[in-house]
Amino acid sequence: MIRDTIKAAQISAMKAGDKPRLAAVRLILAKVKDRDIELRTASTVPDDDQLVVDVLQKMVKQRRESITLYEAGGRPELAAIEQAELLVIEEFLPARLDDDALNAAIAAIIAETGATGIKDMGKVVGALKARHGTEVDMATASARVKATLSA
Numbered sequence: 002m003i004r005d006t007i008k009a010a011q012i013s014a015m016k017a018g019d020k021p022r023l024a025a026v027r028l029i030l031a032k033v034k035d036r037d038i039e040l041r042t043a044s045t046v047p048d049d050d051q052l053v054v055d056v057l058q059k060m061v062k063q064r065r066e067s068i069t070l071y072e073a074g075g076r077p078e079l080a081a082i083e084q085a086e087l088l089v090i091e092e093f094l095p096a097r098l099d100d101d102a103l104n105a106a107i108a109a110i111i112a113e114t115g116a117t118g119i120k121d122m123g124k125v126v127g128a129l130k131a132r133h134g135t136e137v138d139m140a141t142a143s144a145r146v147k148a149t150l151s152a
Contacts, residue, residue, distance in 0.1 A: 003053040004033065007093055021082075025089035032056050053093075054135045060090050062140075098136045106133055107146055119150050 007029055014023035036056050040046050047055070064087040071080035098106065110128045114121065125146050130139060 003050050003057075003093055003095075007033070007053070010093075021085055022089055025086045028086070029057065029060065029090060029093070032060060051135065054095065057090055057094050058138075061087060061094070064090065095135050097138070098133060103133075103137055103142065103145060104149075106137075107142070107149055111146075111149065116150060119147065122146055122150055125150070 007026060011023065011026045011030065014026055033053055033056050036052060040052070046052075064083050067083045068080045068087070071077070071083060106129065107125065110116075110125050110132070114124045114128060116122070116125050122143075126139070126143055129137065129142055129146065133142075
């Protein structure tokens with residue numbers, strides 16, 4: 002389980018005295034705990050690994066946006082801190098599909114759903130997220146689906 006891997010990374014960072022890594026891992030665990038608390042009243046609770054991956058993907062997206070804003074604002078020292086956190090967060094995400102595998106998955110889903118144009122983009126993206134949600138960046142995948150369907 003990903004959660005166990007993160008907890009083990011916290012312990013190893015403590016033992017190594019790696020304060021920046023420890024802070025990033027603690028931040029991850031705090032966000033996961035927040036999500037657990039949110040889901041206490043939910044009618045359906047996702048699989049634990051899926052829950053953790055969703056939290057990690059949101060954190061990655063936030064870090065990337067922050068890096069862009071800090072660099073645009075002339076704050077490279079803050080961008081470097083965000084970049085370091087981003088690297089730690091990405092360590093715990095499952096392996097991503099490469100470009101060829103992503104294109105093949107999109108082509109297969111388009112063939113299965115019978116999608117013919119942009120109006121069918123929602124069906125394709127929904128099916129892609131259901132099957133490969135943890136393995137792809139959905140922003141990239143959406144853009145690729147849009148390009149494929151509009152061609």
